[in-house]
Amino acid sequence: MKDLSLYKEVVVVGAGGFGREALDVLEAMNIQELDSKLKVLGVIDDNPSSSSLSRLADRGYMHLGSLQEWLGCKREALYVVAIGAPEIRRRICSTLESAGHEPLSAIHPSAVIGSRVRLGRGAVICAGVKISTNVAIGDYVHINPGVIIGHDAALENFSSINPGAIISGEVRIRESCLIGAGAVVLQGLTVGTGSTVGAGGVVTRDVEADKVVKGVPAR
Numbered sequence: 403m404k405d406l407s408l409y410k411e412v413v414v415v416g417a418g419g420f421g422r423e424a425l426d427v428l429e430a431m432n433i434q435e436l437d438s439k440l441k442v443l444g445v446i447d448d449n450p451s452s453s454s455l456s457r458l459a460d461r462g463y464m465h466l467g468s469l470q471e472w473l474g475c476k477r478e479a480l481y482v483v484a485i486g487a488p489e490i491r492r493r494i495c496s497t498l499e500s501a502g503h504e505p506l507s508a509i510h511p512s513a514v515i516g517s518r519v520r521l522g523r524g525a526v527i528c529a530g531v532k533i534s535t536n537v538a539i540g541d542y543v544h545i546n547p548g549v550i551i552g553h554d555a556a557l558e559n560f561s562s563i564n565p566g567a568i569i570s571g572e573v574r575i576r577e578s579c580l581i582g583a584g585a586v587v588l589q590g591l592t593v594g595t596g597s598t599v600g601a602g603g604v605v606t607r608d609v610e611a612d613k614v615v616k617g618v619p620a621r
Contacts, residue, residue, distance in 0.1 A: 409441040412506050413466060415494055416484035417447035417454040420544065424484035424526055425463065427508045434511040443479055446472045469494065473501050480506040482526060483542060488560040488578035488596075495524065495542050495560075505542070513545075522559065534571070552589070564601070576611070585620075 414424050425442065432439050444464035447454070455465055466472050481503055485491045495505070505524030509515070513531040522541035527533075533551040540559035545551070549563045552571035561579045563569060570589040575581065579593050582601035587593060593609045600616025609615055 409439050410506075411441045411443055411479040412482060413443050413446055413472065413479050414482050414484055415446045415469065415498075416486075417445045417450035417458055417465065418484075418486075420486050420526075420546075421445060421447070421484040422454075422457060422461075423528060423547070424482050424508060425461070427510045427526060427528060428482070430510050430512070430529070431508065440480075440506075443477075469497065473497075478503070480504055481524075482506050482508050483524060484526060484544075486544065486562055486580075488562055488580060491542055491544075492560050492578065516553075540577070546583075558595075582616075 414421050428440050428442055444466040445458055446466050446469055448468040450465060458465060481498055483491050483494050485494060507521055507525045509527045510529040512529045513527045515533050516535040518536045519533055520538045522539055522543060524542040525539055527545045528547040530548045531545050534553040536554045537551050538556040540557055542560050543557050544562040546563060546565040548566045550568045552569060554572045555569050557575045558577040560577055561575045563581045564583040566584045567581045568586045570587055572590045573587045574592040576593060576595040578596045580598045582599055582603060584601055585599045585603045587605040591605055591608050594611035596612045597609045598614045599605055599620055603616045603620035604618045606619040615621055
């Protein structure tokens with residue numbers, strides 16, 4: 403019989419694609435970890451699509467209902483918020499923190515983490531990520547598969563780096579930014595708070611707050 407005292411219970415918020423990728427990360431962590439395991443109770447989502455529910459059921463995961471329904475259960479569990487949109491993620495995290503719940507940072511074992519990396523609460527780092535030395539990663543940051551983060555970069559709270567993006571050395575990604583798939587931010591630049599860099603864009607100069615830039619060079 404398994405010793406349930408070795409298990410930490412956790413829920414994932416978000417039944418969409420990134421929510422299921424976060425489940426992949428948790429499963430990989432369980433394979434790697436020998437001393438303790440994560441017990442995924444299920445997935446929380448206010449309005450999941452029928453295809454998402456079907457894909458969760460196919461993997462044996464339960465839909466636990468909406469966020470308010472889960473909070474009404476008064477059950478304690480760690481949480482991973484796997485919602486791609488930064489501002490929606492911020493609101494959900496604020497609700498969960500106010501209710502006294504604690505976040506879990508989920509890091510895929512295949513991610514390469516350099517020296518002197520500072521990791522915030524509730525971050526999700528997917529498979530194949532490479533993070534260099536002296537990188538600062540804020541709270542609830544999402545780093546999708548195959549991302550490269552250069553030396554001395556800083557990713558502030560609630561930022562999202564989509565698959566295959568490259569954040570060069572000494573770059574600062576301010577709060578709630580979204581860096582699109584395959585985008586590149588060149589060395590030493592800053593992407594301002596709440597800004598979006600489109601997929602495949604190449605950022606060659608600082609981006610002001612609350613801007614959307616795209617293209618090569620990104621404008």
